[in-house]
Amino acid sequence: MCSKCSPYLDFAKEYCLKHGLRLTEPRAQVLGIVVEAGRPVTAYEALAALGRQVKNPKPPTIYRALEFLQEAGLVHRIESMNAYVVCHGAYEHHNSQFLICDDCGDVQEVDIAQMDVSIDAATKRAGFAPAHWSAEIHGTCKKCQG
Numbered sequence: 001m002c003s004k005c006s007p008y009l010d011f012a013k014e015y016c017l018k019h020g021l022r023l024t025e026p027r028a029q030v031l032g033i034v035v036e037a038g039r040p041v042t043a044y045e046a047l048a049a050l051g052r053q054v055k056n057p058k059p060p061t062i063y064r065a066l067e068f069l070q071e072a073g074l075v076h077r078i079e080s081m082n083a084y085v086v087c088h089g090a091y092e093h094h095n096s097q098f099l100i101c102d103d104c105g106d107v108q109e110v111d112i113a114q115m116d117v118s119i120d121a122a123t124k125r126a127g128f129a130p131a132h133w134s135a136e137i138h139g140t141c142k143k144c145q146g
């Protein structure tokens with residue numbers, strides 16, 4: 001476990017405790033893998049990384065762990081990349097907005113406050129009960145624009 005991951009995992013542990021969520025060993029290991037990657041990680045990559053920590057991990061372990069982490073809000077799924085990133089918004093939200101660089105694959109979590117308000121208003125008007133939503137804005141990051 002690197003120095004970057006352990007404070008993050010401590011925070012996640014506390015968060016789970018506070019919300020009555022069980023951050024089991026495999027779940028914590030998978031979270032550690034996503035934290036350490038520092039970029040979107042696919043389930044397949046997470047499985048390979050877990051295989052370096054434990055012997056022959058089973059794919060369902062990864063899928064269940066990622067599902068738990070996603071539901072807990074600790075990680076977000078980037079639909080268009082079929083990959084997972086760590087939440088940088090202290091977890092207290094189920095709506096996410098991402099800036100995705102198509103050159104280097106970097107993903108930034110952003111908070112466009114007006115977006116929440118607009119989506120709230122639009123779903124209310126439609127009499128629709130939203131569960132979660134995700135905005136994935138593709139383009140070129142500052143670094144890659146040179």
Ligand SMILES: [Zn+2]
Nearest residue numbers: 087088089096
């Ligand atoms: Zn988030």
Ligand SMILES: [Zn+2]
Nearest residue numbers: 101104141144
């Ligand atoms: Zn980039």
